[in-house]
Amino acid sequence: MGDMRIAVVGAxxxxxxxxxxxxxxxxxxxxxxxxxxxxxxxxxQDLGEIAGVGHLGIPISDDxxxxxxxxxxxLDFTAPQASLAFAELAAQARIAHIIGTTGWTxxxxxxxxxxxxxxxxxxSGNMSLGVNxxxxxxxxAAAALxxxxxxxxxxxxxxxxxxxxxxxxxxLGEAAAEGRTINxxxxxxxxxxxxxxxxxxxxxxxxTLRGGSVIGEHSVIFAAxxxxxxxxxxxxxxxxxxxxxxxxxxxxFDKKPxxxxxxxxxxxxx
Ligand code: NAD
Numbered sequence: 285m286g287d288m289r290i291a292v293v294g295a296x297x298x299x300x301x302x303x304x305x306x307x308x309x310x311x312x313x314x315x316x317x318x319x320x321x322x323x324x325x326x327x328x329q330d331l332g333e334i335a336g337v338g339h340l341g342i343p344i345s346d347d348x349x350x351x352x353x354x355x356x357x358x359l360d361f362t363a364p365q366a367s368l369a370f371a372e373l374a375a376q377a378r379i380a381h382i383i384g385t386t387g388w389t390x391x392x393x394x395x396x397x398x399x400x401x402x403x404x405x406x407x408s409g410n411m412s413l414g415v416n417x418x419x420x421x422x423x424x425a426a427a428a429l430x431x432x433x434x435x436x437x438x439x440x441x442x443x444x445x446x447x448x449x450x451x452x453x454x455x456l457g458e459a460a461a462e463g464r465t466i467n468x469x470x471x472x473x474x475x476x477x478x479x480x481x482x483x484x485x486x487x488x489x490x491x492t493l494r495g496g497s498v499i500g501e502h503s504v505i506f507a508a509x510x511x512x513x514x515x516x517x518x519x520x521x522x523x524x525x526x527x528x529x530x531x532x533x534x535x536x537f538d539k540k541p542x543x544x545x546x547x548x549x550x551x552x553x554x
Contacts, residue, residue, distance in 0.1 A: 288537050289316035290530070291355040293370055295344050296326035296334055298444075299361035299384065299522060304335035306526035307359070313530060317351035318344040321366070352377040357533040361525075364388050371399035380536035382529050383407040386451025390469070400543035404536040408546035409451025411528030415502070416546050418517045419459040420554075422504045425515065426463025431486045433506040433513075435460045440493035440501045449474060449490040456504050457488050 290307050294300045295318035307315050318331040324346070332340030345351060352358060352373045357380035360367050367385040372395075374381035381403045383396075396405060410416065426435060437460070439453040449457075454468075461468035466486065473489045483489070500519040505512060519525070528546065535549045547553040 287312055287314040288357060288534060289314055289355045290357045290359060290533055291315070291317040291319065291351045292331070293319040293348065293351075293358055293360045294321075294362035294366070295331060296320050296324060296329075297361065299525065301335040302522040302526035303359045303361065303529060304331055305337055306523060306530045308332065308335070308337045308340075310527070310530050312534060315340060315342060316355040317342060319348045319351050320344050320346060322346045348373055352379065355379060356537060357382065359384075359526075359529045359533060361385055361529070364392055368392065368395055371396050371403065371405060374405070375399040375402035378402050378541070380404040380406070380533050380539075382411075382532045382536065384409075384411055384525060384529055386454075387447030388451075397543050400541060402541050404539050404541055404544070406532040406536050406544045406546065406549060408528075408532075409455040410500075411525045411532065411546055412517075412519060413528065413550055414517050414519075414524075415452055415455070416550050416552050418502070418504075418515055419456055419547070420552050421515055422456050423459040423463040425504075425506060425513065426460040427465075428463075429506055429508075429513075431464075433508045434483060434485075434487075434489070435464075436489040436491065436505045436507065438491045438493070438503045438505065440495070440498050442497050442499065443495055445494060448492040448494070450492075450500065450502070452500060452502050453490055453492070456502060457490065460488055460504060 292303045320326045326344050331342040332338050359382050361384040437453045439450045473487050503516040532549045
């Protein structure tokens with residue numbers, strides 16, 4: 285069997301370039317195409333040259349239909365509206381669609397689940413082994429500790445990030461909520477400003493920092509009277525997420541159509 289063919293959408297983005305490098309340097313996979321949005325300065329540029337891995341003879345295109353028809357998998361770290369459209373195309377082409385995009389709003393999972401009847405979708409707000417392991421630890425800690433322990437999720441990212449809280453912060457908040465058997469949407473406090481009153485017991489709070497070039501730092505703090513437990517992860521390089529996405533594509537290659545998470549890929553779902 286030949287190498288798994290992988291295309292990168294959002295190819296000129298920060299993650300797009302890291303994804304091209306990761307596919308290029310991983311045995312068993314090869315680059316089949318790159319897509320950017322209409323009007324992007326990157327259209328027509330060489331996929332390898334834009335990512336600094338040398339000339340590949342694959343021009344970046346704004347025609348996902350043709351690219352999806354000639355690939356086995358797509359790596360997608362773009363924006364929610366774009367990823368929704370790509371999921372439909374992935375379903376038509378019956379390929380693997382690895383979605384790292386964050387900033388989703390309520391209800392946007394439904395069309396993805398519909399697409400997953402035909403595509404193999406792996407979606408995660410964080411593709412690193414470390415963060416997915418951390419989520420497991422957070423779930424266990426939250427299950428072991430009662431509501432005397434307040435749960436707060438703190439994150440910091442680079443100044444260009446457009447969504448908050450980060451997809452990873454929400455993934456960790458979700459893990460804490462599962463451990464506590466509560467609904468995150470009902471119990472989360474995403475912003476505090478002005479006279480907020482005292483902290484409501486049993487809620488999960490989020491705090492967001494933005495600045496500089498920080499790739500991604502997350503802490504989950506369990507704070508009780510007189511003691512505090514902190515579980516944290518610091519990402520030092522985007523290649524970590526890109527390598528995770530390639531691993532997800534290889535894993536999804538021979539799976540049945542379905543809606544999977546990175547925990548499934550890493551064997552961390554319990
Ligand atoms: P970025 O802005 O540098 O890149 C996004 C790219 O997508 C841009 O080049 C943009 O032109 C392209 N794009 C947007 N709409 C498109 C469309 N319709 N068709 C084709 N291309 C389109 O952003 P980034 O820092 O690379 O992050 C991208 C996404 O990945 C964000 O949602 C971010 O939060 C997420 N992210 C996820 C993980 C993870 O592990 N899951 C890690 C890092 C970043």
